[in-house]
Amino acid sequence: MTVPRILARYTIETAYPLEQAATTMAGEQSTGTFVRVPGETDELREAHAARVEELVELGEVATPSLPGSGLPKGGDGRRRVAAVTLSWPVANIGPSLPNLLATVAGNLSELKAFSGLKLTDLVLPPVFLDRYQGPQFGVAGTRRLAGVHDRPIIGTIIKPSVGLSPEATAEQVRVLVGAGVDFIKDDELQSDGPHCPFDARISAVMRVIRDHAERTGKLVMYAANLTGDIDEMLARHDHVVAEGGTCIMASMNSIGLPAMKMLRAHSQLPIHGHRNGWGMLGRSPAIGMSFIAYQKLWRLAGIDHTHVNGIDNKFCEPNDSVIASARECLTPMFDPPHPGCEIVPVFSSGQSARQAAPTFAALGSVDCMFAAGGGIMAHPAGPAAGVRALRQAWDAAVAGVPVDEAARAAPELEAALAAFGG
Incomplete structure (x- = not known):
């Protein structure tokens, strides 16, 4: 044997x-x-x-x-x-x-x-x-809950990271859902501080999201950062479920593998695994571990999405490393008939309509989340135009149309390329 x-x-x-x-x-x-x-x-x-x-x-x-x-x-x-x-x-x-x-x-x-x-x-x-369940939702389940198929899930983040009240957070969410975004996440620094308590923030945000869904039929996915002690995370998860939420977020390096395993066993929602602190493990070529190895541990523990940085990002990671990480998230860990444990790679960090074409060309797939902050909120014509510009850029990339050519028939994309040309 x-x-x-x-x-x-x-x-x-x-x-x-x-x-x-x-x-x-x-x-x-x-x-x-x-x-x-x-x-x-x-x-x-x-x-x-x-x-x-x-x-x-x-x-x-x-x-x-x-x-x-x-x-x-x-x-x-x-x-x-x-x-x-x-x-x-x-x-x-x-x-x-x-x-x-x-x-x-x-x-x-x-x-x-x-x-x-x-x-x-x-x-x-x-x-x-x-012993380990792996992702509960992965790519297919996340797409189903977000209502997004055959294109990237367009996401963004609440900014400023901290300092907003629950009501101010909800008002920013109102602007973002009205703009047509698919996914919104808390910043990893915002969890349950006295200025913005978790329960109050999620209740305020979900009222906005439910109201938008009743009017439009689109239930935007909101990744609520429930990072904390295990009992706190389980209770916060239950509050998100009670409010009709469709996603939770946890800082992986902060809570550890056993806590993630317990959260996965309890969760009824996709887990957005945030890799903040990753640089301590991955930045040096001489010590630590590669993201290729790292993400396999967390996939088994049960995350459904994780960040992989982005093309031409604001951090130190080169583009070939970013794409290798994203491909690995979509690569099965085990041979059939065992579950493959694929998860959604999340591109983020200084992303705009400029990066859509090179990201698609390198990844060869639309099974990803493409998150932009300034690339949406700082669009000259407003957030709705920012979301449309990203959609237009990805449509052009998939169709094989050069982005500058596509922009001639898409004013939102044209403005985005001018604004985010650097």
């Missing part, structure tokens, strides 16, 4: 011989320590030791990327970069996300042998689906 195994891929940088460095990683994160100990039998190692599945040298660096790394005795002083794949039997930890994280991203980054060590990917056996 084949024992299911967990695979983790890394990029490492070390002055030690690559084979020795990879073996050190495997031992540190399974049966070994710096010396052989009583009880570490050959049988135990055969059953439970991590294995080095692949080791590919990638080049050299002149100086260490991280401080505190060591040099081997008698070494040649060269620091090599390599791709390493390790594997573990699932029996070491069971299908447990917290313990998976401790195994594949535990003490490794602190080892003196490495001047760089980053987790780049995970491949998990479907036994994890015995």
Whole structure:
């Protein structure tokens, strides 16, 4: 019988011989320590030791990327970069996300042998689906609740992030739903402060959204930020449901995987997973983990959407990384007949009608959320024209019409291109 195994891929940088460095990683994160100990039998190692599945040298660096790394005795002083794949039997930890994280991203980054060590990917056996539910709504369910098909879901965010009262928040929502937007989210900084209590804010906002739905038939999706302690989040979820809401939002790094698993088990609504704090894990090429690996943990825990940044964004992430992240959200984690656990990638951060065509060209799909703040609210003709301009830009992109050509017959798009040309 084949024992299911967990695979983790890394990029490492070390002055030690690559084979020795990879073996050190495997031992540190399974049966070994710096010396052989009583009880570490050959049988135990055969059953439970991590294995080095692949080791590919990638080049050299002149100086260490991280401080505190060591040099081997008698070494040649060269620091090599390599791709390493390790594997573990699932029996070491069971299908447990917290313990998976401790195994594949535990003490490794602190080892003196490495001047760089980053987790780049995970491949998990479907036994994890015995414990974790994965996304409840994903792409299809989110589209159904938002009433948007065959095009991106056009979204925006409440700004200013904090400082608005519940009534002022609701008034901004009134403007946005009137403009024709599909999705609105709280900022991650706005949850349940005394100036804008969660229950009062959601009640005020949902009155506006329900009134708009009664008049137009369109129930705009509002992602209410319920981030907090577990009991608070469950109660806030119930309040959103009672008010007729169709989405909740949680800051993933703030609440952790076990809390997300519990929220998913309780939730009747899509979970918008906000990745704020992600830069601490992903920004450095020498440490942390890639978004490719990161989002798989949260997909299993149960999110339905997550941010992937955007083309030509205001942050530091390059475009190829953004698109790789978005594609990965739409890529099944498991082979049929197991659920694929696909989720909605959310493009955001300085997005406007200018980015629609390059985003579609790179992604090759309209299964995404395209969120713009200034790209909607700062349109010269107002928010409704901002939403129309985004729709026009995406329609042109899908039809293969150059955006400048499409703008000649679409005044809202023409104005957007002029306003957001930088």
